[in-house]
Amino acid sequence: MASAAVAANEATGAGALDRLVEATRPGMDRVNAMILSKAESHVDLVPEIARYLIDAGGKRLRPMLTIAAAMLFGRAAGSEINFAAAVEFMHNATLLHDDVVDESDMRRGRAAARMIWGNQASVLVGDFLLGQAFTMMVDTGHIEALKVISKAATVIAEGEVFQLAKARDLTTTAADYDTVIGAKTATLFEAATEVGAMAGGADAAGRRALRDYGRELGFAFQLVDDVLDYRGEAGTLGKNTGDDLREGKMTLPVILALENATPAERETIVAVLGQPGAGEGDLRQVVAIFERYDTLGRSIERAFSHARRAREALKGLPPSEMKTLLGDVAEVTVARAY
Numbered sequence: 001m002a003s004a005a006v007a008a009n010e011a012t013g014a015g016a017l018d019r020l021v022e023a024t025r026p027g028m029d030r031v032n033a034m035i036l037s038k039a040e041s042h043v044d045l046v047p048e049i050a051r052y053l054i055d056a057g058g059k060r061l062r063p064m065l066t067i068a069a070a071m072l073f074g075r076a077a078g079s080e081i082n083f084a085a086a087v088e089f090m091h092n093a094t095l096l097h098d099d100v101v102d103e104s105d106m107r108r109g110r111a112a113a114r115m116i117w118g119n120q121a122s123v124l125v126g127d128f129l130l131g132q133a134f135t136m137m138v139d140t141g142h143i144e145a146l147k148v149i150s151k152a153a154t155v156i157a158e159g160e161v162f163q164l165a166k167a168r169d170l171t172t173t174a175a176d177y178d179t180v181i182g183a184k185t186a187t188l189f190e191a192a193t194e195v196g197a198m199a200g201g202a203d204a205a206g207r208r209a210l211r212d213y214g215r216e217l218g219f220a221f222q223l224v225d226d227v228l229d230y231r232g233e234a235g236t237l238g239k240n241t242g243d244d245l246r247e248g249k250m251t252l253p254v255i256l257a258l259e260n261a262t263p264a265e266r267e268t269i270v271a272v273l274g275q276p277g278a279g280e281g282d283l284r285q286v287v288a289i290f291e292r293y294d295t296l297g298r299s300i301e302r303a304f305s306h307a308r309r310a311r312e313a314l315k316g317l318p319p320s321e322m323k324t325l326l327g328d329v330a331e332v333t334v335a336r337a338y
Contacts, residue, residue: 069196159183
C-alpha cells in the first residue's frame with residue numbers, strides 16, 4: 001500500500017488532472033458548445049432537465065479522455081468533438097436513468113432531477129440524450145466508431161440489469177462485481193478512449209492500446225468511487241455517504257467483508273444493506289467492520305492494480321507528453337481515495 005500511495009502522491013503533485021484540463025481545453029470548449037446546442041428542443045421540459053444536469057458540472061473526464069486520445073495520435077480532423085459530446089450525453093443519460101432505478105435523491109451535490117421533475121420525465125429526457133448521442137455519431141459518417149458506441153450502450157444496459165438482479169444478494173462474488181463495473185463503468189471509459197484514438201487516426205495497435213487503457217482506468221475509477229461511498233463526505237461525493245449500502249449494492253468492500261465477517265458481523269451488515277432509512281450510526285458500525293478486515297484498503301489496492309495496467313497499456317506507443325499525461329491521470333484517479 002505504501003508504494004502505491006507514494007505513486008499516487010507523485011501523480012497528484014504533478015497536477016495530472018489540471019494538466020489534462022489545460023491540454024484539452026480548446027477541444028473541450030468546442031465540445032461544451034456542442035453539448036449546449038444539442039440539449040435544445042422545442043419541448044421546453046427537455047432542455048430544462050438536460051441543462052439542469054449538465055450545468056451541475058461534473059468532471060467531464062470521459063469526453064476529455066476522448067479529446068486527449070485523439071490528440072495523442074495527432075491526426076484529428078474534427079470528428080473527436082462529436083465523439084466526445086456523444087460520450088458525455090451517454091454518461092448523463094445513464095445518470096438520469098440510474099437515479100430513477102436507485103431512487104437517489106442527490107446527484108452532483110444537489111437534488112436529483114427525479115426529485116424535481118419526477119421519474120417519468122427523467123427517464124424520457126435520458127432517452128432524448130441517448131438519441132442525440134447517436135445522432136452526433138451518425139453526423140460524422142464514421143460507422144466503425146458508431147459500432148463502438150452502440151455496443152457500449154448495450155453493454156451498459158446489461159450491466160445495470162445485472163446489478164439490479166444482484167442487489168442485496170449475499171452470494172454475490174468479486175467476479176460478479178467485476179462483471180457489473182466492467183459493464184456499467186469501464187465500458188464507457190473504454191469506448192471514450194477508443195473512439196478518440198480512431199478520430200486521431202490510430203492504427204489497429206494504437207486503437208487497442210487506448211481501448212485497454214480506458215477499460216483499466218474505468219475499473220480503477222469505479223473501485224475508488226465505491227470506497228469513497230464509505231469514506232467521503234456528501235459535499236464532495238455529490239451524493240449521500242453510504243447510499244450504495246442503503247441501496248443494497250454489492251460493492252467490493254461489502255463482498256470482502258461478508259467473506260471474512262463473523263456470523264454476528266454478517267448480521268450487522270445485512271441489517272443495514274438495502275435499508276433506505278439506515279442512519280449514520282448504522283453506517284458507522286458497518287464501516288468499523290470494513291476497517292477490521294481492511295476491505296476498503298484492499299479495494300484501493302485493486303484500484304491501483306488497474307491503474308498500473310492502464311499505464312502499461314500505453315507502453316508500446318511512441319513517447320510523448322500526452323502519453324505521459326494519460327499515464328499520470330490513471331494514477332491520480334486512485335489518489336482520490338486519500
